[in-house]
Amino acid sequence: MEYNFAQIEKKWQQYWADNHTFQTNNDSSKPKYYVLDMFPYPSGAGLHVGHPLGYIASDIYSRYKRLKGFNVLHPMGYDAFGLPAEQYAIQTGQHPATTTENNIARYRQQMDKIGFSYDWDREVRTCDPAYYKWTQWAFLKMFDSWYDKDLDKAVPIATLIEAFEKNGNTAVNAACGNVKTFTADEWKSMSETEQRAVLMQYRIAYQGETTVNWCPKLGTVLANDEVKEGLSVRGGFPVEQKKMKQWQLRVSAYAERLLSGLDGLDWTDSLKEMQRNWIGRSQGAEMTFKVYNGDKEYDMVIFTTRADTIFGVTFMVLAPESDWVGKLTTPEQKEAVEAYLAAAKKKTERERIAETRHVTGVFSGSYAVNPLTGDRVPVWISEYVLAGYGTGAIMAVPAHDSRDYVFAREFNLPIIPLIEGCDVSQESFDAKEGIMCNSGFLNGMTVQQAIPAAIDYVESKGIGKRKINYRLRDAIFSRQRYWGEPFPIYFKEGTAYAMPEDKLPLELPAIDEFKPTETGEPPLARAKEWTYEGWPIEKSTMPGFAGSSAYYLRYMDPKNDKALVSREADEYWRNVDLYIGGTEHATGHLIYSRFWNKFLYDLGYVCEQEPFRKLINQGMIQGRSNFVYRIKGTNTFVSCGLKDNYDTTEIHVDVNIVHNDRLDLEAFKAWSPEYATAEFILEDGEYVCGYAVEKMSKSMYNVVNPDKICADYGADTLRLYEMFLGPLEQSKPWDTKGIDGVHRFLRKFYRMFLNEAGEFCVSDEKASAAELKTLHKLIEKESWDIEHFSFNTTVSAFMIAVNDLAALGCNKREILEPMVILISPFAPHVAEELWSLLGHKETITYASFPEFNPAYTVEDSFEYPVSFNGKLRFKITLAKSLSQQEAADAVRSDERTAKYLNGGTIKKIIVVPSKIINVVC
């Protein structure tokens, strides 16, 4: 009987759902294993074949782990707040909740068809008030905490107030904004508003003025990871730098812990490296330069990693946004500086980047004094210095920094080389190597010696100190949008107050329009009645990463309305053992989640410092587009191989009407009225399409829908094929060509149980040695491969095993029953069907992974290839039990050996156990 996948899959999906087969318990004597997928944003386009790649892999691993005796947590949910639903709402007036609800239903339907073993009773949605209650709760905890650098952790703000009341803020070592020092008495004499303004500088979640990425087109601010090359990641709109008062999370306080925590994680090197770059630790020194605007004197602090080059400082540079600009602009230069600032301000981030090579700058009129040489150097202002890094001011050493060099050349500033023998006539010498010169007491040292020596010196003179700087900045946490979590914050006479925890969740109010208001306020400003005790509530909402930062914790205990996660659930599941998802979250979600988790750890709400123990990035599946070639000015299409004989236009054609690059002519005519009368010039009676690898998208007509594959070939074939396509981590184009291979394999396997007449044909005969060997080789290979996430080779191994068994004519229960268990992680539906045919009442979930018995695979003799001087000559059959010496003797006495010696002598014989013998002449 034919393998009727449609019927089988429907039957078992229904069975699993009805029986809650994959429901997971929080108390079990089994060891736990937590397998997590990055939950999807339910977009309107539905899933394409690229999305399930990681889900299939994690499902295989989950099913495998269950068979291995683990209590597996494998949940799924939806990252359901976000911009697209809101933009759709603006266009259509449909509430984002409705669109989101519909999209989720579609996603669920598509996922169900693939046969995942999720525990759907644990589903979470970030837009559900019962869920975002805990996002808001975490925010309140951050609002109510500060970072104590001495304890190196976050602690409740009450401890800070206590400290202020005792000693003011002088003894407090906190990660905080700019605050003046004050005594206990001064603190006590402050008004509540003043005190709250001070505390705001210390909170982990705080509101502060900072330069932000403002996207006018989206009408919202964006975090650094949401901007790429000066454009918004969503939509690709220009982004500008703007000073604004925004909610922020003090992620920077965790920079060092986020960095050192990476060492213990089982992530790929490239991903760890990306996070290291993003955190951007650099070790150097802060130094104080005296600066003079006329006769006004100031102390200006700069950051440098090259303290050794201080003798080569020939000018200073300020970022245009730096506070020093105002202080150091002299009356004579005022006009020029203002013109420069205005021009800089007008540029979008994109333009600034595009002009990287073009140097701009203006002289402030002021001078600085080099603390070591006493030299007077001019202070300039230039865009190439960033306000947000270090102190927003630098000492410029044109001889040894390429950016300073270009600037010095442009404005004719002096260049003093500091390393013996270096040539700075054409370019700067940036390398940290060589012997110092022109550098006073540093002369004669290597650069590596000079750096610490210079810092020691400035530290001893009190003009500088060691300092570690991080690129990682605090995360901008507010968005001027509707479809996100509201802030549980209200403003009493302009001062921010937290709402009490028991008022959570603070639900999104209903509004009738989702656009920003005419006055540029966020959409929530339309909710006039929305107040807390008569005071206005914060109008912006939280960003996308808020809801996804702790969702893995919520799955552990999704129905708990007393806590984000109970202590028992947290201590049982601890953290995610295996996390599978895309690499695009490397510097966003994966940093924020780690931060969020560490914060909760500090306050004692979770027991693990790191949320994701092992992480695998599945590759992207690209589209494989097909083309037809229309002869210009006609409605005639020429097959790909003949297209060069004509003047043609290349047209994307829907890949769903193309099979193995052959166009379905009737379907093509029906595809669009334009082609109804199309004519074709064929090759061997067929129309062959051209192809190209592109991003999978609607406009390229190359989207392959998993539903269609499930309908045509079945979910099991889709699952096997997605794995068979290549290594999990590798990006690859989707090519339906080749899917027949795995489908044929499944049919072949199925036919081992049911003959053509549909009769069960499995016998209870004893298995032969050859059959047992095939089985146990597969068990060994599959275990090793799955543990190493090499799923493509597992599928191959399966095909080999089934080919071998078919050749042996094997239809024995002793072999086939374990085979069914082995295939079940990959092709669960057909496995369940065969399992029940074999007479089992319970599902395969209760079975256990077959034990590997090496005794069955041992060979008593082995064909050793024999090489002479590394060149393969012949093979010799030897008993496996022979020692190396005995094997060598056997080769020596073999008559073929003489043939290859040509009268020479054997120098040595190398025997590599079970592999090869090499004879050196």
Added chain:
RNA sequence: GCGGGCGUGUUGUAAUUGGUAGCCAAGCUAGACUUAGGAUCUAGUGCCGUAAGGCGUAAGGGUUCGAGUCCCUUCGCCCGCACCA
């Protein structure tokens, strides 16, 4: 520019981690069977050569009895970051 990775048949890929390169598929070529299907089965399929044999893992060099794998140089491709002082 910096960082990470990759380069193997016509195509996707494999190689027990230094041990017979090309497994398993796709495609192609023959053939069998047929209810002519996108079914099933058999054989062949890296290159040169009738053959023995030789050559082959981007190119060149090195280490080794032995290199796709390790080291150096060059070329090419992909990804990430990018004025971070």
